[in-house]
Amino acid sequence: MNLFITGTDTEVGKTLVTCALLHAIRARGETAVGLKPVASGSRPTPDGLRNEDGEALLAASSPGPAYAAINPLAFEPAIAPHIAAEEAGEALTVARLLQGITPGPVADWRLVEGVGGWRVPLSGRETMEDLALALDYPVILVVALRLGCINHALLTADRIAQVGLPLASWVATEPDPEQSHRQENFQTLARLLPAPCLGRLRHNPRPDPAELAPDLDLNRLPTPP
Structure with missing residues (x-):
């Protein structure tokens, strides 16, 4: 099964969720x-x-391919990828990214993690949405339980539906332990998002994806056609 992992924004825990999913599948x-x-x-x-997220995905993957198969295109500056690509003289296009994904490692499950939110720019007028459309994978949405998350999650879910991709499920994360009303936000999202919640990853200052894997219920994913 193939899945595309996106988030409502950057720093919402996409890599943590993806790694936990990898461990849950391998279990x-x-x-x-x-x-x-x-x-x-x-x-x-x-x-x-070498990118920290790419290394985390490699450590959670089995079989474990070469690093370049996990993260074929890496840039040094910690800035938006399209700006980093421009500074490096690289063309960051959907076609270029597909070249790194399509011949990638063979496995029962392939989880492709996007960058930032749903419409992070690539080159020209292309965005991460265009990559998701080209892949045509069901989408998992990662939502951090913080101020503004309900609006961001619903707008993202609406856009995913608008372009014709299936929102397979969503996962809640808690990056900020001081954020108030997390439970109320979670309950509202569970009521309004048009997909089942795979789980909720509670805040942990040193999260271990393998230990969090049991918190994700893979049985809530729709059966692939």
Whole structure:
């Protein structure tokens, strides 16, 4: 099964959710690989640029391919990917990103993690939405329980439906333990979002995706056609 993981914004926990999903799938005896087609904010190493999210996905994947198969396009500055690509003289297009995804590692499950929110720009007029459309995968939406999350989640869900992609499910995260009324926000989202919630990942200053995996109910995902 293939899934596209998006979020209502940046820093909502997409990588944490993707890694937890990978562990949950592997616990069922199936193979699963997480892919990060493009990432900014990478550090130089003797083997090339390495991104923290890409390394986390690689560690959670089985079979574990070479790093370049997980994150084929990495940029050093911690800025918007399309700006980082322009500064590096690279063309950040859907076609370019598909080249890194399509021949990627073979597994029972392939989870492709987007960058930032649903319509983060690429080159020209293309956005991450165009990549999701080209892949045509069911979408999982990650929602951080914080101020503004209900509006952002509903707008994102509406747009996903508008362009004709299925919203398979959503996952709640808690990046800010001081945020008030998290339970009320969660209950409102559960009532209004047009997809089942796979789970809620409670705040942890040092979250372990393997330990969080049981909090995600894969049985709530729709059966693929």
